[in-house]
Amino acid sequence: MSADSHKTFYLETFGCQMNVHDSEKVIGTLVHEGYKQVETVEQADLILYNTCSIRDKAEQKVFHRLADYKKLLAQGKKFGVLGCVAQQEGEKIFERAPHVSLVCGSASYRNLPEMLTQLEVGKREAPKPEARSLIRITGLDDRETDKCFETEFTARTNPHRGYITIIEGCDKFCAYCVVPYTRGKERSRTYESVLAEARQMADLGYTEIQLLGQNVNSYKDPAGKRSFAELLAAVGEVPGIRRVRFTTSHPRDFGRDIVDAIDAVPTLCDHVHLPVQSGSDRVLNAMQRLYTREQYLERIAWMRSAKRQISITSDIIVGFPGETEEDFAETLSLLDEVGYDAVFTFKYSPRPNTPSLALEDAIPDEEKARRLDVLMATQREIQIARYKKYIGTIIEVMVEGRNEARGQWIGRTSQNKTLNFTAPELATPKLGSYVPVKATASFPNSLVGEMVV
Numbered sequence: 178m179s180a181d182s183h184k185t186f187y188l189e190t191f192g193c194q195m196n197v198h199d200s201e202k203v204i205g206t207l208v209h210e211g212y213k214q215v216e217t218v219e220q221a222d223l224i225l226y227n228t229c230s231i232r233d234k235a236e237q238k239v240f241h242r243l244a245d246y247k248k249l250l251a252q253g254k255k256f257g258v259l260g261c262v263a264q265q266e267g268e269k270i271f272e273r274a275p276h277v278s279l280v281c282g283s284a285s286y287r288n289l290p291e292m293l294t295q296l297e298v299g300k301r302e303a304p305k306p307e308a309r310s311l312i313r314i315t316g317l318d319d320r321e322t323d324k325c326f327e328t329e330f331t332a333r334t335n336p337h338r339g340y341i342t343i344i345e346g347c348d349k350f351c352a353y354c355v356v357p358y359t360r361g362k363e364r365s366r367t368y369e370s371v372l373a374e375a376r377q378m379a380d381l382g383y384t385e386i387q388l389l390g391q392n393v394n395s396y397k398d399p400a401g402k403r404s405f406a407e408l409l410a411a412v413g414e415v416p417g418i419r420r421v422r423f424t425t426s427h428p429r430d431f432g433r434d435i436v437d438a439i440d441a442v443p444t445l446c447d448h449v450h451l452p453v454q455s456g457s458d459r460v461l462n463a464m465q466r467l468y469t470r471e472q473y474l475e476r477i478a479w480m481r482s483a484k485r486q487i488s489i490t491s492d493i494i495v496g497f498p499g500e501t502e503e504d505f506a507e508t509l510s511l512l513d514e515v516g517y518d519a520v521f522t523f524k525y526s527p528r529p530n531t532p533s534l535a536l537e538d539a540i541p542d543e544e545k546a547r548r549l550d551v552l553m554a555t556q557r558e559i560q561i562a563r564y565k566k567y568i569g570t571i572i573e574v575m576v577e578g579r580n581e582a583r584g585q586w587i588g589r590t591s592q593n594k595t596l597n598f599t600a601p602e603l604a605t606p607k608l609g610s611y612v613p614v615k616a617t618a619s620f621p622n623s624l625v626g627e628m629v630v
């Protein structure tokens with residue numbers, strides 16, 4: 178234990194926003210249990226990694242970290258692996274990294290305080306020092322759980338905008354994805370508990386809320402059967418809330434009512450992230466994505482016909498098993514047809530337990546890399562043209578930070594674009610405030626402007 182008698186912990190997070198928010202909840206829970214968070218591994222009694230297994234690289238990183246710090250075991254430090262890799266690998270983690278004493282999947286976080294107590298008692302009462310390192314506690318959810326990890330102790334790091342998880346798990350079983358195996362079946366929080374958390378955040382001064390879930394569109398209030406669009410609109414109407422975002426959407430469950438809600442409630446941000454993954458029906462079918470290119474484009478048409486100008490972004494995987502040059506060309510043509518404001522691109526990599534593991538991963542890595550480069554270059558041209566159109570317009574931004582080196586403020590628009598801007602000395606904007614900025618120049622991924630006073 179550290180000198181000031183607090184039990185201390187260090188937590189590093191890998192992966193998506195769901196993991197980032199889970200970590201905020203884990204931190205809040207541990208602090209409530211009397212632990213103190215520290216900045217370095219060396220200062221900590223307990224070292225935790227909240228892991229991601231969506232790509233092999235992220236998983237390997239965790240095992241490298243564990244190997245790097247193994248030597249600290251001699252100082253009595255304890256190591257824990259949380260999240261998706263914990264759920265996926267389970268007790269195999271103890272074989273790969275025998276100095277780990279805690280393995281906890283994401284649906285078992287609510288049991289963390291009890292698990293940590295067991296761990297401490299076990300270590301204290303171990304008959305011999307060498308037996309202490311053999312104490313191992315495992316918390317793995319059964320994936321059929323209907324419980325969400327709700328806690329009143331969330332330690333949000335940003336005082337202006339914060340996440341609320343509305344749904345956990347996923348029932349879609351896309352062929353390449355580990356999430357249904359690591360996060361379990363879909364379970365929604367009640368409409369009332371989400372709204373109560375949103376009101377509480379507004380009372381604390383938060384003005385921006387991001388609703389989170391692996392597939393927010395399939396949200397279904399377990400009590401009142403309210404839809405995602407109804408929940409979205411209700412959160413947007415909470416007094417004090419100025420911006421509401423949501424991620425991630427699945428095209429199959431993305432209804433027109435979501436676009437109607439964005440049109441009707443001005444606090445709902447005019448940005449939708451709608452992952453398409455491929456422009457080819459053949460590949461979409463092999464990926465088990467449950468929609469066709471035409472159905473996807475129908476959803477795009479709903480958004481393009483909205484009264485507000487909705488910014489659309491997406492995720493794309495290249496090199497899925499069996500993707501031909503023709504399939505890839507269809508993805509490129511989809512980019513032109515949709516006109517995305519940003520695309521997150523990935524090379525396919527096989528993941529444990531997933532159906533696509535059985536497919537031959539025959540596209541060489543160099544070819545996947547080539548397709549990725551072509552995709553990114555195509556999208557870059559599209560973004561250059563799209564961002565240029567904002568020059569001369571006045572856009573409201575939330576002030577997120579300051580870049581001293583450039584003498585600029587960092588702002589975010591409702592469309593989720595970065596707008597870096599200068600402000601007159603006498604009108605210094607406050608972090609978290611909303612100010613109008615005139616866009617004066619554009620780059621492929623950001624805008625530049627001057628604050629309007």
Ligand code: SF4
Nearest residue numbers: 347349350351354356
């Ligand atoms: S919708 Fe598909 S890609 Fe998204 S989390 Fe579920 S299985 Fe994974």
